[in-house]
Amino acid sequence: MDMLKQAILQKGVVLSDGVLKVDSFLNHQIDPILQVEIGSEFANRFEKNEITKILTIESSGIAPALTTAIKLNVPVVFARKKKSLTLSSNLLTAKVYSFTKNETNEITVSRDFIVEGDKVLIIDDFLANGEAALGLASLVEQTKATVSGIGIVIEKSFQPGRKKLEGAGYRVESLARIASLENNTVRFVEELIVNK
Amino acid sequence: MDMLKQAILQKGVVLSDGVLKVDSFLNHQIDPILQVEIGSEFANRFEKNEITKILTIESSGIAPALTTAIKLNVPVVFARKKKSLTLSSNLLTAKVYSFTKNETNEITVSRDFIVEGDKVLIIDDFLANGEAALGLASLVEQTKATVSGIGIVIEKSFQPGRKKLEGAGYRVESLARIASLENNTVRFVEELIVNK
Incomplete structure (x- = not known):
């Protein structure tokens, strides 16, 4: 997706190789x-x-999930990283380990909103180790709903997230795939352009 | 705003008088x-x-802030409730007390994104005691930007938030104003309909 790649090149800041x-x-x-x-x-x-x-999951997933939801005209549900006081006890939960923060969060979604028969598109801003996406997929699998796919804004393709998600049988669509951040430079995965 | 009021009446659940x-x-x-x-x-x-x-402030403010931003074609910035690891130290901060949770959070925004000359519209999902909105306004006032107004999706008009914000000189626009939740019933503030 060109507009996104241009934004990454022009406005992204490489803080380290990762x-x-x-x-x-x-x-x-x-x-x-x-x-x-x-x-x-x-x-x-x-x-x-x-x-x-x-x-999706709060907070950075909400914006791309919402604009996708507006286009597809379906509801968006965002998982919370800690339990809300006004949410009922009727929760789906999954543990998600964050490598960045070195901590495990419990993510939760009300059972009222992911239900049997749902065809769920999972959206998140970043894919690195795949823990968040796997946690979201686990929430869906706990009901009899289906994960129809996983949409990622920026994939760090040098980390194992995509491999883990595809290994678990999920279709992953990433709008920008970063091959490397080494030498303070963003290098994208080269993608085959197929003329249609 | 009729569509919102209908959603509140049809799908909202009164958990207590507050x-x-x-x-x-x-x-x-x-x-x-x-x-x-x-x-x-x-x-x-x-x-x-x-x-x-x-x-706005994560997480529930992001959706209405984004759809407003799309219409006005201006960027949206969301304050975080705890510091992000990849945010710089160049932060505006304010303390926000939550009556619901009985805890004080520090909210933060990068100084890069609220700057002198900005005319800032603050958006949030709920207005109750006004602490979150006042915290957001404080972030803006710390720069030489201007708070042009505060847009609230649902105002609990039986709590002191609006009075505090108006007392501080801010214009408040709420799309649904709730006069009372007593007797398990949503009662809206009666508003004068002016024929234009």
């Missing part, structure tokens, strides 16, 4: 035009999957 | 059509204010 800071347009300040394009692109890629619900 | 649960359409599962309407309504109410930036 960390790309995109807080000027994606996960702190949010560029609304880019988010609308991201939503359109995810909607295009999953339009044949009869998605009934989008699942 | 607590309205709206997690089926607003702050856990999100109805995308309603959010687009909310964004359009905020954009209409503030269209003459030459807004340059929208400021």
Whole structure:
């Protein structure tokens, strides 16, 4: 997705070989035009999957999940990282280990909103080790709903997330795939362009 | 705003005289059509204010802030409730006391994204005691930016938030104003309908 790759090249900041800071347009300040394009692109890629619900996790997943939901005209549900006081006890839960923060969070979703028969598209801003996406998929699998796919805004392809998700049988669609951040430079995975 | 009031009446759950649960359409599962309407309504109410930036707070404020940002074509920035590892030390901070949770959180925004000259529209999902909105306004006032107004999706008008914000000189626009939740019933503030 060209607009996203251009934003990464122009506004992203490589903090280390593993960390790309995109807080000027994606996960702190949010560029609304880019988010609308991201939503359109995810909607295009999953339009044949009869998605009934989008699942993401607070906070940075909410924007791309919402613009996708607007395009597909389905509800979005965001998992919480700690239990809310006004949520009922009727919760789906999964443990998610964060390598970045070296801590395990419990993520939760109300059983009222992911239900048997749902075809769920999981959306998140980053894919690195795949822990968050696997946790979200686990929430879906605990009901008799189906994970129809996983949409990622920025994939760090030098980390094992995609391999783990594909190994578990999930389709992964990433809008920007980063091969390396070494030498303070963003290098994208070279993708075959197929003329249609 | 009729669509919002209808959603509150049909899908909201009164948990006590002080607590309205709206997690089926607003702050856990999100109805995308309603959010687009909310964004359009905020954009209409503030269209003459030459807004340059929208400021909200994670997580439930992000959806209405984003749909408003899409309409006004300005960036949205969301304050975080605890410091992110990849945010720089260059932060604006404010303390926000939560009556619901009986705890004080530090909220933070990067100084890169709220800057002198910005005309900031603050958006949040709920207004009760006004602590979150005052904290957000404090972040703006710490720079030489201006708070152009505060847009609230659901105002609990029986709590002191609006009075505090107006007392501090801010314009408050709430899309649904709840006069009371007593007797398990949502009663809206009666508003004068002016024929235009």
